[in-house]
Amino acid sequence: MIFSLFNKKPKQPSLELKVDIHSHLIPAIDDGSRSMAESLKLLRGMEQLGYEKVITTPHIMADTYINTPKIIKDGLDLLKIEAKKENINIEIECGAEYYLDDGFSDILRKGDLLTIGDKYILFETSYYARPIHLKDMIFEMLSLGYTPIMAHPERYRYIKEKKEYFKFKELGVMFQVNINSFAGQYGKDAKVKANFLNKNGCIDFLGSDIHNYKQVEKLELVMKSNVYKSIFKNNNIKNNDF
Ligand SMILES: [Fe+2]
Secondary structure (H helix, E strand, O other), X not given: OHHHHHOOOOOOOOOOOOEEOOEOOOOOOOOOOOOHHHHHHHHHHHHHOOOOEEEEOOEEEOOOEOOOHHHHHHHHHHHHHHHHHOOOOOEEEEOOEEEOOHHHHHHHHHOOOOOEOOOEEEEEOOOOOOOOOHHHXXXXXXXXXXXXXXXXXXXXXXXXXXXXXXXXXXXXXXXXXXXXXXXXXOOHHHHHHHHXXXXXXXXXXXXXXXXXXXXXXXXXXXXXXXXXXXXXXHOOOOHHHO
């Protein structure tokens, strides 16, 4: 009892994720939402899950999703107008999910890219083949003053040994794990790796990676689970800093 009088109770980690940093909500510019109506439904769902802000991140991938900052910002402006008309009370910003290909190197050199906050770059790679220049591109981002965030590190099959994750962290890469990986949405391998990253305190950010409404429903299930609570106990989740 005396102990408790002289020692402040440690602050409880917040279980409320107010900011999402990975989703595909801008209509018809990647493999996410296909229409404005669908985007509004997804946003409404996210609002009901407790999100106050979403930084949506359309794919930028040479040959497949040839998006530019202008295309994304124009799409964002339209989405914000429609969301306001629908009284959806959620702040919407944009970044991008950059696929590490030759096109990305050009973009990085030109400096015309969409960051999360002022210096964070969300990137993804092939799920199966390790990019030959992966480390070089990570160093290039860092040397230019950016902080690379690897999107869903649990999904890459080429990461065979779990200790590889620690090597990425040592290089200065931050990790954004998909919430629905804990529900097995991306298969057993991704679920096992997500649990490993959780238990080892390697998760910096959580992402919804929403492409469609089914994923919103799955998010709700994970958010009610004990494993979700454990993520906040084991890791320093930084989403709400944005
Ligand atoms: Fe994504």
